[in-house]
Amino acid sequence: MNATAASLLGFLHAGPATGWDLVATAELVIGDFWSLTRSQVYRELAAMAEWGLVEAGDVGPRDRRPYRVTAAGREAFAAWLDQEPGPEQIRYPLLLTMAFGQHLGPGRLSAFVAAHREVHVARLARYEALRAEAGEGFDAYAGATLDFGVRYERMVLDWFDHLADEVGGVAGEPEGRRV
Amino acid sequence: MNATAASLLGFLHAGPATGWDLVATAELVIGDFWSLTRSQVYRELAAMAEWGLVEAGDVGPRDRRPYRVTAAGREAFAAWLDQEPGPEQIRYPLLLTMAFGQHLGPGRLSAFVAAHREVHVARLARYEALRAEAGEGFDAYAGATLDFGVRYERMVLDWFDHLADEVGGVAGEPEGRRV
DNA sequence: CGATAACATGCCACAGTGGACTGTCAAGAG
DNA sequence: CTCTTGACAGTCCACTGTGGCATGTTATCG
Numbered sequence: 001m002n003a004t005a006a007s008l009l010g011f012l013h014a015g016p017a018t019g020w021d022l023v024a025t026a027e028l029v030i031g032d033f034w035s036l037t038r039s040q041v042y043r044e045l046a047a048m049a050e051w052g053l054v055e056a057g058d059v060g061p062r063d064r065r066p067y068r069v070t071a072a073g074r075e076a077f078a079a080w081l082d083q084e085p086g087p088e089q090i091r092y093p094l095l096l097t098m099a100f101g102q103h104l105g106p107g108r109l110s111a112f113v114a115a116h117r118e119v120h121v122a123r124l125a126r127y128e129a130l131r132a133e134a135g136e137g138f139d140a141y142a143g144a145t146l147d148f149g150v151r152y153e154r155m156v157l158d159w160f161d162h163l164a165d166e167v168g169g170v171a172g173e174p175e176g177r178r179v
Numbered sequence: 180m181n182a183t184a185a186s187l188l189g190f191l192h193a194g195p196a197t198g199w200d201l202v203a204t205a206e207l208v209i210g211d212f213w214s215l216t217r218s219q220v221y222r223e224l225a226a227m228a229e230w231g232l233v234e235a236g237d238v239g240p241r242d243r244r245p246y247r248v249t250a251a252g253r254e255a256f257a258a259w260l261d262q263e264p265g266p267e268q269i270r271y272p273l274l275l276t277m278a279f280g281q282h283l284g285p286g287r288l289s290a291f292v293a294a295h296r297e298v299h300v301a302r303l304a305r306y307e308a309l310r311a312e313a314g315e316g317f318d319a320y321a322g323a324t325l326d327f328g329v330r331y332e333r334m335v336l337d338w339f340d341h342l343a344d345e346v347g348g349v350a351g352e353p354e355g356r357r358v
Numbered sequence: 359c360g361a362t363a364a365c366a367t368g369c370c371a372c373a374g375t376g377g378a379c380t381g382t383c384a385a386g387a388g
Numbered sequence: 389c390t391c392t393t394g395a396c397a398g399t400c401c402a403c404t405g406t407g408g409c410a411t412g413t414t415a416t417c418g
Contacts, residue, residue: 002404003272010279020366033274037406042367044404062366062413081279085272085291087298093182093264095212095327100189100260101320112264119266141280144346148274148338155334159327167323181373199397216375221398223373241382241397 004036005044006080009053009073016057016068019045029142032149048073101167109168117160124153183215184223185259188232188252195236195247198224208321211328227252280346288347296339303332 011017011025019042026036045067048054053073057066069077094116101109127150134143163169190196190204198221205215224246227233232252236245248256273295280288306329313322342348 003275004404007275007279010282013282018366030275030278033269033271035268035270035405038367039369039407040405064366078282081276081283082287084294085276087295088269088271088273089214090212090267090269090331091214092212092267092327094267095324096182096186096209097260097264098320099209099324100186102318103189103192103257104260108261115263116266139281140343140345141277144342145274145278147341148271151334151338152269152331155330159330162326163323164319166319183373197397214374217398218376218400219374243397 113168292347
């Protein structure tokens with residue numbers, strides 16, 4: 001059983017949901033460190049239905065097809081969750097581009113870095129708004145994963161700020177310029 | 180053209196190489212932020228040969244089949260490199276497990292965190308050894324990507340150290356205990 | 359009433375992963 | 389000097405993951 005399928009099972013513990021609902025929930029709850037696509041969600045749902053881990057209900061309006069966990073599904077989820085989680089995977093195209101920087105025209109890297117910087121500034125702001133809004137209002141688990149996000153974004157921004165000129169750093173930026 | 184194929188093209192600029200060589204090079208140079216597998220390397224090489232971006236030489240001992248870039252390949256690489264790199268992707272199973280922490284038995288999270296901590300400590304040590312060993316000895320581009328690695332590992336370790344007890348933090352750890 | 363946007367699923371080609379399998383050569387143990 | 393072992397080199401396959409296209413449905417608003 002793969003992690004994506006297991007996550008869907010996990011979300012279904014909170015009650016029946018359709019593929020569409022699950023995509024939305026996953027996007028919201030684990031989307032910042034686990035990606036999934038509509039295609040795969042429907043594929044996994046169908047597979048898990050065959051395996052007896054979930055059961056499809058009757059189709060509602062707009063072809064809504066609700067799924068609910070079975071007892072076997074709960075068991076499978078618990079077994080999956082209890083396993084040691086594997087190592088993280090990072091794929092950062094910007095670092096690829098940078099690694100081949102010697103083949104790149106002047107100024108290109110700076111432009112790329114600047115564009116990425118904007119993205120990360122926005123993400124950090126979103127995370128911090130979330131944290132402020134929620135306060136102590138949500139569980140420690142969600143708080144911990146959010147904290148990871150905040151630290152990650154700050155780290156990336158910090159890295160940008162300390163980049164040498166030749167590799168796309170913005171010359172002459174002193175300290176404390178975080179937007 | 181996908182990033183993995185483009186990277187192979189990039190490495191081939193330094194001279195002909197076999198699929199095996201390319202895997203080793205990639206592992207070394209971009210392996211810390213871009214993953215690839217033998218299977219895919221051979222697949223891309225074959226595809227690029229059909230597209231005329233690389234040319235296969237005669238097979239040597241042990242079926243070694245060297246490839247070299249063509250003019251079209253250099254052009255394609257330059258065009259790829261000049262494009263804006265996409266956003267990074269992070270998939271961190273430990274965060275998934277943590278997000279579902281409420282369904283997990285007591286102590287499990289701490290064990291998982293401890294195991295991951297060891298991995299990151301080791302990686303940080305490796306990076307810093309690399310940096311010390313190389314000194315100013317390698318180009319700014321490799322230095323910048325390595326710096327990203329160092330900052331990332333430090334960030335993760337820091338996050339571990341500030342984790343609350345309920346989410347797998349080690350109780351009573353004060354400040355500055357980094358191995 | 360009609361346009362538009364959000365809802366909901368299915369399908370497909372391609373990209374990426376990991377393990378199993380086959381065979382080749384070099385080097386050291388016995 | 390042979391024989392075992394391990395590094396080298398490539399192939400194949402099933403599964404996982406991505407992104408776009410296609411198709412149809414319902415709500416909303418001017």
